[in-house]
Amino acid sequence: MAVDDHILKEVCQIRDDNIDTIAKGTPVPTNITITEIVRSSRPTISIDTTSESFKFLKRNDDPTKPRPSKDKGKAAIFTLIAVLLVDSTTYGVILSFGIYQEYYTGHFADHSKASWIGVLSNALVFLGAPLVTWCCQHYALSRKVYILIGFILCVISLLVSAFITTLPGLIVTQGLLYGIGALLCSIPALIILNTWFDKHRGLAYGIVFGGDDLLGVVYTYLATELLRKYSLRTTLLVFAAIIFCCSGPAIVFLHERPEETAEPASAVPGPPERRRSSLLTPITRSRTTVGDLPFTPSLEHRATWPARQPKKRYYQRGIFYIFMFSNLLQACAAYLPFIYLPVFATQSGHSKETGALILAIGNIGMLVGDLGFGKLSDMVHVNLLIFLSSGVSAIATFVLWGLFGTGARSQGVLIGFAFLFGCFAGGFIVLWARMGTLFGERDAATIYSYMCLGRGVGGLVSGPISQALLLLGTPRALSAFRAKGYGSLVVFVGICMAGSAITGLVGMGSLWWKKEQSFHPESGGEAESESEKK
Structure with a gap:
C-alpha cells in the first residue's frame, strides 16, 4: 500500500533533520517511530476506504461538542412527535377498517372477500417486523430511507384504491401495498426512537401507541x-x-441520535477487515473483542464498530421464550372482545348506539393503558406488569362479561368491562419496549420484532378459533356464564389471559432464581446476570 503523501513528507523531513543532526555530531533521538507520526497526523477518511496495511477510523470532527441528551431536550421531543405523527397517521387507517368493511359489505356482491383487506394490512405490520428489523440492523441503508419508501407506498396505495372499482384490486392496494407501507413506516421509526429514549422509553412508546388508538x-x-x-x-x-x-x-425531523465514537487509546493501524462496496452490501463486523467498544447505532458507526452485548444472546436465555409464550397467549384473546362486544350488546337488548359507545370506551381505555403501563414500565419490573395486565384482564372477562354482562341492566357492566379490558389488555403491547432492554441495546429492536410476530400469529389464529367457539355456543358445563351463546368464547378469552398472567409470574420467579438484574440505566440498556458478570 502506498502511504499518503503528507505522511511521506513528514518522514522524509525527519530523516533529513536526523542526517543534519548526525553531521553536527548530535545524538539522534531513538524514540521517534513512524507509528507515532502516523498517529499524530493520520487523516480522517470515510468508512468505505480500504487499506492493506493501515486502518483508519473516522473520529468526530469536534469531540468536545456535547451530544444531544437522551430522554430530554428539544431534539428528543421533536423526534418523539415525529414518530408519533408518522406511526399514528398511517396505522390509524388500519384501525378504522371496520367502517370500510361495513361499506364493502353493502356495495360488493363478493363482499366475503373484503375481510382480506383488513387482515393483510394489519397482519403485515406485525408479521413483517422481524424481516424489516433484520434489514435495519444488517444493512447500512439509512432507516429514514425505509420510512420514506413506506410513506410513498401508503400514499400511492390510497390514491390508486380511490380509482379502483373491484374488490380484488382493493385487496392488493388498500390491503397488501398499504400494509407493506405501514410496516416500513412503523418499525424503522421506532428503532430511531430507541436511540433517543432510554430511561423513559416505556413512556415514549406509550405516547406513540396511545396516539395510534386515539387517531x-x-x-x-x-x-x-x-x-x-x-x-x-x-x-x-x-x-x-x-x-x-x-x-x-x-419525516424531516426523524434523525438518529449522534453517537460519539469511543476509540481506544491503543488503536493501531491493523490488517484489512472488510470492504463495503455499497449501501446494500451486508455489514460484516470487525474481529474486535465484544465489549471492548461501545455500540453506536448511528449509520456510520453501525458499519464500523461491533455491538456491545451481553455474553448470552436472547435466544440463549429462557426468559426470552417466556416472553414469547406469554405474548402469544395474550395475542390470541386481545382482539376478540372488541370484535364481538357490539354484536353481543345488540343481542342482549341494547341499541346500536350502545355498541358504538362500548367500542369508543374500549379505545379510551387502551389509550389510558398505553400511557399508564408505558410510564410504569420505566419504574416497575416488566414481569410484574405482565402479571398485572393479563391477570386483571382475565378477572374482568370472567366476572364482568361472563357472569354479569347480560340482561337489560348490563349496559354499565359492559361499558366498565370494555374500559378495564382495553386499559389492561391494551397496555400489554407497550411492555415490548422494556422487554427488549433486558437483553441489551443491540437486541432491543429484535425482541420487539419477535413480539410483533407473536402478536400477528395470535391475531390470525384467533379468527378461526373464535368462529368455532361461537358455533359451540355455551355448553351445559359452562351454564354459570350467562353470556348466552358466547360462553365458550368468554372462557377462551379468560383462559388465554390467565395463562399469560401465570407465564409472567413464572418469568418473575425465573429471574429471581437466577439472580438476574433488570434494565440498568447506567449500563446503556444492558442487563446481565450476576453469574455472567463474574
Whole structure:
C-alpha cells in the first residue's frame, strides 16, 4: 500500500533533520517511530476506504461538542412527535377498517372477500417486523430511507384504491401495498426512537401507541361521515392527503441520535477487515473483542464498530421464550372482545348506539393503558406488569362479561368491562419496549420484532378459533356464564389471559432464581446476570 503523501513528507523531513543532526555530531533521538507520526497526523477518511496495511477510523470532527441528551431536550421531543405523527397517521387507517368493511359489505356482491383487506394490512405490520428489523440492523441503508419508501407506498396505495372499482384490486392496494407501507413506516421509526429514549422509553412508546388508538377513533368517525355524505373515492383521497400532509413533514425531523465514537487509546493501524462496496452490501463486523467498544447505532458507526452485548444472546436465555409464550397467549384473546362486544350488546337488548359507545370506551381505555403501563414500565419490573395486565384482564372477562354482562341492566357492566379490558389488555403491547432492554441495546429492536410476530400469529389464529367457539355456543358445563351463546368464547378469552398472567409470574420467579438484574440505566440498556458478570 502506498502511504499518503503528507505522511511521506513528514518522514522524509525527519530523516533529513536526523542526517543534519548526525553531521553536527548530535545524538539522534531513538524514540521517534513512524507509528507515532502516523498517529499524530493520520487523516480522517470515510468508512468505505480500504487499506492493506493501515486502518483508519473516522473520529468526530469536534469531540468536545456535547451530544444531544437522551430522554430530554428539544431534539428528543421533536423526534418523539415525529414518530408519533408518522406511526399514528398511517396505522390509524388500519384501525378504522371496520367502517370500510361495513361499506364493502353493502356495495360488493363478493363482499366475503373484503375481510382480506383488513387482515393483510394489519397482519403485515406485525408479521413483517422481524424481516424489516433484520434489514435495519444488517444493512447500512439509512432507516429514514425505509420510512420514506413506506410513506410513498401508503400514499400511492390510497390514491390508486380511490380509482379502483373491484374488490380484488382493493385487496392488493388498500390491503397488501398499504400494509407493506405501514410496516416500513412503523418499525424503522421506532428503532430511531430507541436511540433517543432510554430511561423513559416505556413512556415514549406509550405516547406513540396511545396516539395510534386515539387517531384510530378519530379516523373511525371521520370515515363514517365521509362515506355517508360523499363516496369511497373521496374518503380515500382525504386520508391520502392527511398522511401526505402529516407524515411527510414529520419525516424531516426523524434523525438518529449522534453517537460519539469511543476509540481506544491503543488503536493501531491493523490488517484489512472488510470492504463495503455499497449501501446494500451486508455489514460484516470487525474481529474486535465484544465489549471492548461501545455500540453506536448511528449509520456510520453501525458499519464500523461491533455491538456491545451481553455474553448470552436472547435466544440463549429462557426468559426470552417466556416472553414469547406469554405474548402469544395474550395475542390470541386481545382482539376478540372488541370484535364481538357490539354484536353481543345488540343481542342482549341494547341499541346500536350502545355498541358504538362500548367500542369508543374500549379505545379510551387502551389509550389510558398505553400511557399508564408505558410510564410504569420505566419504574416497575416488566414481569410484574405482565402479571398485572393479563391477570386483571382475565378477572374482568370472567366476572364482568361472563357472569354479569347480560340482561337489560348490563349496559354499565359492559361499558366498565370494555374500559378495564382495553386499559389492561391494551397496555400489554407497550411492555415490548422494556422487554427488549433486558437483553441489551443491540437486541432491543429484535425482541420487539419477535413480539410483533407473536402478536400477528395470535391475531390470525384467533379468527378461526373464535368462529368455532361461537358455533359451540355455551355448553351445559359452562351454564354459570350467562353470556348466552358466547360462553365458550368468554372462557377462551379468560383462559388465554390467565395463562399469560401465570407465564409472567413464572418469568418473575425465573429471574429471581437466577439472580438476574433488570434494565440498568447506567449500563446503556444492558442487563446481565450476576453469574455472567463474574
